[in-house]
Amino acid sequence: MRHLGLEVHRLEKLMARQRGYSAAHQDADRQTGMHGYLLRYLYENQERDxxxxxxxxxxxxxxxxxxxxxxxxxxxxxxRRESVAQDARLKRIVLTQKARDLHRQIEADILAFESNLARGISEEEQEVFLRVAKKMQENLREDLAKQGISICKGGDCE
Incomplete structure (x- = not known):
């Protein structure tokens, strides 16, 4: 008998433990979860107000x-919040150097983590894993929907 859920749980626990040793993630974890999402959004939209x-x-x-x-x-x-010339009431939101450095370190940590995670696993095996994981997610979403359980949080549906 296969215990897929147990193996996924074990993998998740090991991944969380490994991530916990990253200095950048420890710093980010001291912030709220939403901060990480906003950091990424602001970082990816730096070229505009x-x-x-x-x-x-x-x-x-x-x-x-x-x-x-x-x-x-x-x-x-x-x-930082900065006034804009066309309307003093509007304040654009700008990342500080501290935030840009933190974001870059987190991204570097993620790349290193994923590289370590995939060590010794061929591209083909990784593709199979991703297809299987997506199918498992679909199965769970379908079951939750049949039970009338929403998987949306804060307007964000996975």
């Missing part, structure tokens, strides 16, 4: 939630 309303739309979250999160990120030195 990003305002609070853009974040509200992108993440389908309320103005008050975004306000609280941005205030904490500002307090932690991850963002």
């Amino acid at each position: 990003v305002f609070q309303r853009d974040i509200e739309k992108a993440f389908s979250i309320s103005r008050s939630s975004v306000t609280v999160t941005l205030q904490l990120m500002e307090k932690n030195g991850l963002i």
